[in-house]
């Protein structure tokens with residue numbers, strides 16, 4: 001097939017699977033934003049969809065769609081690079097395809113049950129078949145088991161392919177990391193009455209995913225991406241990856257303690273959690289240095305402009321969202337006032353977007369380029385305003401939302417916590433202050449900006465490179 | 481080009497492995513210790529036995545720790561019934577499962593974790609808005625069964641929806657919330673002003 005037209009014949013087996021994963025990821029991304037907007041609107045108009053789609057339902061769909069689309073994106077990205085990295089064809093392709101369809105069917109059923117059944121009576125059956133009622137991992141138990149089976153199939157495909165072909169530094173880190181990602185999920189799969197113990201394990205999944213194993217995973221994808229788009233030297237990139245793993249896990253594993261200040265756990269977590277989590281920004285700074293340095297060395301000459309722009313957005317977004325906004329509330333003296341307020345939401349949004357949405361979008365652009373037969377995607381592509389505006393609107397929208405939420409969070413910690421004594425009445429007093437309400441209004445406005453950026457992004461992903469017959473510009477190999 | 485020793489791939493691979501292994505071991509050791517410290521009814525007293533719902537719960541300022549700590553008072557059985565530890569466990573469990581099945585965490589926080597659309601429930605049992613000790617239990621049950629008619633909002637239009645909570649479930653939730661309020665949270669939420677109770681000083 002010719003350059004500029006979509007064809008699966010341009011892709012390897014693993015890459016064809018990746019496109020399927022990416023497609024579902026984009027659909028769920030759109031769903032995430034839609035339900036986020038509904039939930040945000042309910043802050044402004046509490047009657048909106050009251051007892052039809054309550055806040056709790058919209059929020060659950062919002063955050064679950066996020067977790068699932070990002071996992072889909074990561075799985076897609078790994079299928080994308082596995083064959084090139086291993087030098088052989090994907091092992092167990094039929095099984096991998098089956099895994100995709102089973103997982104997608106399960107996700108569809110889970111979402112339909114969330115929307116139409118919503119809640120159940122107070123029995124274990126509700127947790128098995130409707131929802132588990134634990135933020136981020138609400139998926140009912142049957143789906144948990146399904147997810148683990150699909151992850152095992154995925155793990156088999158990836159590790160068997162590397163085993164058959166060759167290993168590299170990147171693939172070694174990647175496969176070990178996948179074991180940890182899947183293993184940690186098990187910590188979120190049982191019911192416990194003792195809330196302190198329950199939340200202890202709950203954070204093993206949430207924190208250890210986003211601040212340890214997912215960070216390592218995107219480190220691998222980033223390493224591969226820099227080699228691909230810029231022609232960075234593999235040796236240097238791999239060394240950087242090891243340094244980042246050492247710093248990230250060296251701080252992130254015990255950084256877990258920043259969630260153990262107030263859940264009943266002993267006071268030594270103040271010291272352990274405060275100290276190690278305060279170090280977590282260090283690897284994120286290293287990543288920025290790495291990405292910018294490599295781009296500079298190659299004078300930004302690269303094979304895929306939108307992808308590289310999103311890789312760089314990832315480096316900065318990770319640094320600001322996780323590093324700066326995480327650091328702000330990670331010391332116990334501050335967290336005492338900000339814990340569980342809009343302040344947390346502010347950080348949560350910028351961190352998830354900055355660290356994980358960005359790099360997924362970069363990989364989507366890598367995908368579309370090859371799907372169109374390694375079409376040209378460097379300087380002077382047609383309609384390049386689309387990807388530039390999509391990038392700007394998404395980043396601007398998210399920055400605006402984050403600042404608006406921070407202002408609300410500041411007001412909430414001040415009025416509800418510091419002055420009000422954190423009672424039911426004090427909660428509502430804070431919710432109605434002018435600054436808080438303004439923050440909620442502006443979050444919604446910036447949310448619409450974000451949503452318009454997403455529409456543009458999807459349009460661009462569907463059309464970029466269409467009809468362009470120039471071949472991809474090959475990156476120049478590193479001089480150093 | 482020769483790489484200097486401190487920039488070698490091999491060195492950093494080893495560093496990454498050793499650091500990760502070391503931190504994991506430390507975490508496992510601390511986890512053993514913490515799980516021991518937060519066992520319900522454990523000797524550290526941080527998380528109380530479920531039968532604590534038979535007693536009054538106060539908060540007292542601990543000068544040494546410089547924060548308010550839970551103090552268990554004399555007998556004040558929930559709904560007038562003294563329960564054994566097993567019965568109390570069963571009741572609290574029923575309440576906790578109900579909070580999962582109705583996804584309370586989709587609007588509220590427990591121990592500060594969850595959603596921010598509604599008040600934190602860590603100490604809702606001690607919230608002064610329930611008025612007086614004598615009417616609190618029944619008010620809570622009534623509210624949970626029909627939060628729409630019994631809405632407060634304190635000037636806001638935000639209401640909790642009706643979640644089809646049965647009488648039995650509502651009683652169990654109150655038991656769970658009472659037990660939850662006895663966890664030693666190192667002073668979170670700060671400055672909490674509890675409802676006035678008999679025996680307060």
Ligand code: HEM
Pocket residue numbers: 135210211258259277278280281318321322323325326327328329330331335338339340341344345347348349351352355356592593594
């Ligand atoms: C990409 C990495 C990260 C992501 C995606 C992320 C995301 C989140 C999210 C969503 C929450 C809210 C959890 C909840 O629902 O209760 C949270 C909480 C928190 N994060 Fe992060 N985070 C990241 C990195 C960091 C880093 C590096 C730090 C510290 C330097 C940090 C510090 C915190 C703290 C202290 C909380 C607790 C907030 C509270 O007490 O309510 N995070 N994070």
Ligand code: HEM
Pocket residue numbers: 032033036037038039040059062063066344345346348349352353357443444446447448450451594595596597
């Ligand atoms: C585009 C418009 C969006 C709107 C209006 C929106 C709105 C919301 C709302 C209302 C909540 C509930 C917070 C609460 O309990 O008060 C929420 C939670 C959350 N959203 Fe969004 N959202 C949007 C986009 C996003 C995006 C793009 C991401 C990440 C990629 C994201 C990640 C999260 C996370 C992690 C939480 C949980 C935060 C926590 O518990 O601290 N949202 N969002």
Ligand SMILES: [Fe+2]
Pocket residue numbers: 207211255256258259
């Ligand atoms: Fe964390």
